[in-house]
Amino acid sequence: MKKAYMNIVSHEKIARNIYEMTLQGELVSLMNHPGQFVHIRVGDSLDPILRRPISIAKINKEEQTFTIVYRAEGKGTLLLSQKKIGDLVDVLGPLGNGFSINTVPTGEKALIVGGGIGVPPLLELSKQLNAVGIETIHVLGFQSKEDVFYEQQFLSLGDTYIATVDGSYGTEGFVTNVLNDNPFSFHTVFSCGPTVMLKVIEEKYSTNYPVFLSLEERMGCGIGACFACVCHRKDDPTGFTYRKVCTDGPVFPAGEVLI
Ligand SMILES: Cc1cc2nc3c(=O)[nH]c(=O)nc-3n(C[C@H](O)[C@H](O)[C@H](O)COP(=O)(O)OP(=O)(O)OC[C@H]3O[C@@H](n4cnc5c(N)ncnc54)[C@H](O)[C@@H]3O)c2cc1C
Numbered sequence: 001m002k003k004a005y006m007n008i009v010s011h012e013k014i015a016r017n018i019y020e021m022t023l024q025g026e027l028v029s030l031m032n033h034p035g036q037f038v039h040i041r042v043g044d045s046l047d048p049i050l051r052r053p054i055s056i057a058k059i060n061k062e063e064q065t066f067t068i069v070y071r072a073e074g075k076g077t078l079l080l081s082q083k084k085i086g087d088l089v090d091v092l093g094p095l096g097n098g099f100s101i102n103t104v105p106t107g108e109k110a111l112i113v114g115g116g117i118g119v120p121p122l123l124e125l126s127k128q129l130n131a132v133g134i135e136t137i138h139v140l141g142f143q144s145k146e147d148v149f150y151e152q153q154f155l156s157l158g159d160t161y162i163a164t165v166d167g168s169y170g171t172e173g174f175v176t177n178v179l180n181d182n183p184f185s186f187h188t189v190f191s192c193g194p195t196v197m198l199k200v201i202e203e204k205y206s207t208n209y210p211v212f213l214s215l216e217e218r219m220g221c222g223i224g225a226c227f228a229c230v231c232h233r234k235d236d237p238t239g240f241t242y243r244k245v246c247t248d249g250p251v252f253p254a255g256e257v258l259i
């Protein structure tokens with residue numbers, strides 16, 4: 001983990017309130033694992049003082065670039081959306097433990113389920129799984145047609161199904177509608193998205209399959225020092241032991257923490 005100023009080489013709106021930003025710099029040499037995140041200082045003044053955690057969506061070692069996709073909605077992410085190509089961004093990372101791709105036996109398939117702004121880290125995950133010969137099936141959920149992004153990029157890696165809550169694109173409803181309607185065959189499940197979706201995925205699959213879930217918690221430091229991101233362990237009836245999402249996660253095997 002390192003802190004560096006990285007140069008914005010592209011920045012564009014790719015869906016409703018969703019921006020894709022690509023940054024260049026030596027820090028990329030430390031980025032290897034899908035599901036890890038960076039902690040970004042969004043402005044040059046003291047307000048907001050806290051960095052914002054954003055997942056790594058793409059890593060390009062040859063060009064020394066990495067890409068993030070974020071939803072501009074709060075104070076910090078709206079500030080980030082105003083940055084221009086050529087601006088420098090203060091980046092701390094890579095942080096956390098990501099998805100472990102060697103949990104899937106070669107020749108097997110992985111089911112990848114994403115929801116909304118949980119979709120970006122799953123793209124790098126799918127790329128890395130495909131690179132070692134593991135087929136991927138992608139089921140991605142969004143609110144509406146205007147919110148859909150990265151469909152073509154996932155399609156280039158494997159079968160891709162889209163669900164929208166309002167039915168304006170793909171299957172109407174939630175990712176579970178797609179999962180219930182299609183008898184997919186796979187070995188391992190990876191998921192990132194809203195907590196309610198992760199809960200459903202855990203309940204549906206964890207008895208019969210290895211399941212890995214990427215959690216989002218509010219963060220202060222991002223490096224294990226402030227305890228802002230703790231969540232309870234499922235196996236501790238006293239409720240006194242916990243895991244830190246920033247350093248123990250954000251990816252956990254299903255059943256390890258209470259979601
Ligand atoms: C490991 C991890 C990876 C993430 N990856 C992405 C991503 O790829 N793209 C994306 O758009 N969002 C991602 N998020 C969520 C993103 O960090 C929050 O949406 C963002 O911090 C909100 O900042 P804001 O300035 O818009 O909101 P504000 O309301 O101004 O933020 C106020 C404070 O709350 C914190 N906060 C608010 N919402 C969240 C949240 N859901 N999770 C954590 N902290 C929060 C902020 O860090 C800040 O300290 C991720 C979160 C985590 C923990």
Ligand code: FES
Pocket residue numbers: 218219220221222223224225226227228229230244245246247
């Ligand atoms: S954010 Fe500070 S301990 Fe996790």
